[in-house]
Amino acid sequence: MEWINAIVQGVLLGGLYGLFAAGLSLIFGVMRLVNIAHGDLIVLAAYLALVVTQALGIGPLPSLLLVVPLMAVIGYGLQRLLLNRALGDDLLPPLLVTFGLSVIIQNGLLEVFSADSRRLQAGAIETAALPLGGGLAIGVLPLLQFGVAVAAIAGLQLLSWRTPLGRAFRATADDPEVARLMGLDNRHVFALAMALSLAVVALAGVFLAVRTNFDPAIGPARLIFGFEAVIIGGLGSLWGTLAGGVLLGVAQSIGAQIDPGWQILAGHLLFLLVLAVRPEGLFPRLRG
Amino acid sequence: MTTMETDGQANSAKLTRRAAAAAAIGTLATPSVLRAQGAGRPIKIGFVNPRTGPLAAFGEADAFVQEGLARALSGGIRIAGRTHPVQILARDSQSSPSRAAEVASELILRDKVDLITATSAPETVNPVADQAEVNEVPCLTTNCPWQPYFFGRRGDPAKGFDWTYHFFWGLEDVIAAFTDLWSKTETNKVVGALFPNDADGNAWGDARMGMPPALAQKGYRLIDTGRYQPGANDFSAQISAFKAAGVQIVTGVMPPPDFATFWTQAGQQDFRPKIATIGKALLFPSAVSSLGDRGLGLTTEIWWSPHHPFRSSLTNQTAEEVCAAYTQSTGKLWTQPIGYQHALFEVAVDVLKRTTALEPEAIIRAIRATDLRTIAGPVKWGSGPVKNVAKTPLVAGQWRRAGGNSLDLVVLANPGSAEIPVGGTLDPLG
Incomplete structure (x- = not known):
């Protein structure tokens, strides 16, 4: 029963990792940008939600109605004003710019919000659980978080394959030069991709901030799980990213069941195994 | 007469040669004015603490504690008949042991501090104390349980350290x-x-x-x-x-x-x-x-709370009064490091008041003879588990x-x- 519990909790945790990873996967797919500031943007979204909940006196979940669009606007502006200027044939300059961005966000948050450990309080739902019998219980919040992760990824998938915007994303990803010849404005397409990425980041930030405490320095530690989920699932594949997150979560909780010291290690080992056996990931969409 | 300098100021002073020259003239000019009143050279106290990074919460009260200190020390400290102004050189360890060692060595070698102090977890305290021990500069630390401080630095209980003294509780x-x-x-x-x-x-x-x-x-x-x-x-x-x-x-x-x-x-x-x-x-x-x-x-x-029945030897405030002043000046609730940071400077000032000369050996003798009731409790080396550790109540x-x-x-x-x-x-x- 303990093992079933470990797997169930691992799957639910995987939803959070999927949310961490989906935004990374999307922008890597569209513009080959590795966003080192992704973890710090998750923390930024959490602080934004903190301000919104305190200012308006609403709960963390309703605050998403404001935080998601706000983060999307930040993403659009960030891409148009900063990252587009760094993009080019070389992968390194945008990487360095996002690295700098990570340092700036961390210290900016420290200046404004201090180093206090914060959390978003969601009231009774925080510890509400659905009993499954046999001592098993699923937290309502982790379940909701998993549902939102599935919905967000399904939404991004639909958008990618069923809408003109998705076609523009895929066209620009395949060949930016030809896409421009066809009348697409790359700068605008990239900025929209970043806006979507940060909208998902906002979901991740709010759920993270309800689940645990956050302070300005925790971003980078969250980034690594996002990266691992992307690599395990396969570059550029959205469902693969969710699967990668779930596998990572399950590996960690099974590792913890054997010995808590193995929790993070088990996730890293799975990551290394996938890199060694299938470097393109389990469900790759991009090749070459 | 108390001045405080932070990383930013130190860096901006380095900016141009002209600025550096002007600063040099400034420091030369000040003592000549003061010398007429029997004043000595400024005493420099180095202070290393995490202001940024994962341990930043421990450094949150720094500014508040140091402002209070500046007021209490505005008259300078009298050593062997001369009044010395006090300079506190505060540096950020960025929650990183290597950065803490780097700023400590700068404080010791470049700024030539008379006494170096550090607080907040082994990540800051240990590298600073190690630098002080190697360079033979008196060092006072707190805010880290004594076992990681002492055994984490490979201390030998039979020998102990010569230059570094610590007060806190243990496991x-x-x-x-x-x-x-x-x-x-x-x-x-x-x-x-x-x-x-x-x-x-x-x-x-x-x-x-x-x-x-x-x-x-x-x-x-x-x-x-x-x-x-x-x-x-x-x-x-x-x-x-x-x-x-x-x-x-x-x-x-x-x-x-x-x-x-x-x-x-x-x-x-x-x-x-x-x-x-x-x-x-x-x-x-x-x-x-x-x-x-x-x-x-x-x-x-x-370790410390507003209910602790102790008073500051510097300002005579009770623990409760210090907490209330913190809340009033920052709008935030009190935190436990406030008491220990305040106590650290109480001990530093007490040591400097008792030292017979402004030189390392005399300062270390004064540290060993410390017997002070601080806002965090009594501090007295010699009766602790090892010679460099004084225990405070938990x-x-x-x-x-x-x-x-x-x-x-x-x-x-x-x-x-x-x-x-x-x-x-x-x-x-x-």
Whole structure:
């Protein structure tokens, strides 16, 4: 029963990792940008939600109605004003710019919000659980978080394959030069991709901030799980990213069941195994 | 006459040669004016503390403490008939041991400080003390349990260190305070342990020196599932092990996010212990209030609180007055490091007032002879577990609602520190 519990909790945790990873996967797919500031943007979204909940006196979940669009606007502006200027044939300059961005966000948050450990309080739902019998219980919040992760990824998938915007994303990803010849404005397409990425980041930030405490320095530690989920699932594949997150979560909780010291290690080992056996990931969409 | 300089100012002073020359003229000119009044050269005190990075919460009260200090020291310090102005050179360790060592060595070699001080966890205290020991500069530190300070620096209890002195409590005090606290209510004496794989977790969970042998001796059964990695996102394995063993007391030494994750999941998975006594995670009121109603009733170690019956030897304020002044000036709740940072400077100033000359050997002699009642309790080297460590009192208590949204930390167990009054009885959780 303990093992079933470990797997169930691992799957639910995987939803959070999927949310961490989906935004990374999307922008890597569209513009080959590795966003080192992704973890710090998750923390930024959490602080934004903190301000919104305190200012308006609403709960963390309703605050998403404001935080998601706000983060999307930040993403659009960030891409148009900063990252587009760094993009080019070389992968390194945008990487360095996002690295700098990570340092700036961390210290900016420290200046404004201090180093206090914060959390978003969601009231009774925080510890509400659905009993499954046999001592098993699923937290309502982790379940909701998993549902939102599935919905967000399904939404991004639909958008990618069923809408003109998705076609523009895929066209620009395949060949930016030809896409421009066809009348697409790359700068605008990239900025929209970043806006979507940060909208998902906002979901991740709010759920993270309800689940645990956050302070300005925790971003980078969250980034690594996002990266691992992307690599395990396969570059550029959205469902693969969710699967990668779930596998990572399950590996960690099974590792913890054997010995808590193995929790993070088990996730890293799975990551290394996938890199060694299938470097393109389990469900790759991009090749070459 | 007290001046304070931070990293930013030091860097901007380096900017141009002209600025540097102007600064040099400034320092030359000042003493010549003062010399007429029998003034000595400025005393330089180096201070290293994490202002940024994961340990930044420990450095939050720095500005407040130093402002109060500047007022108290505005008259300078008199040594051997001469009045010396005091300069405090504050540096940020960025929560990184290598950065702490780097700024400490700069303070010692470039700024030529007379005394170097540091606080907040082994990550800052140890590298600074190591630099001071190597360079033979007097060093005062606090805010780090003495075992990681002493053994973490490979100290030999028979020999000790020559230049570095520390005051704080140790692991034996945590164990005494926690078990005394747990004895105040009826439990099955089954304790679940959450020790991370870091300096604190490994020390607390050590099979020879840590909690396991001490608890066994006192008749507690410890369920220790092993060291978890800090930053873990899931504690289901521990929770199911605790449930299976019927754990009624949870203990550990956890970073605040780890405990928040554990505590949320414990609620979701219906694990309801009677007592949760956690080190480190529940030190700061902000971390406890972030847990909402589920933060109430949690218990923790208390190094310092507004209820401690001590006064500052510098400003004569009580602990309660210092906390009130902090809340008034920053709009935030008091934190435990305020008391120890204040006490650190109390000891530094006391040492400098007693030194017979402004030179390292005389300062070290003055440190060894310290016998001072600070706002954090009495500080006196010579009677501690090793020669470089003076022990200050540690008690344990419970977080409670104190009207409105404000929180109070009530002292409930004070073994060996009877002068810190107990403020009530332990209320079990839930």
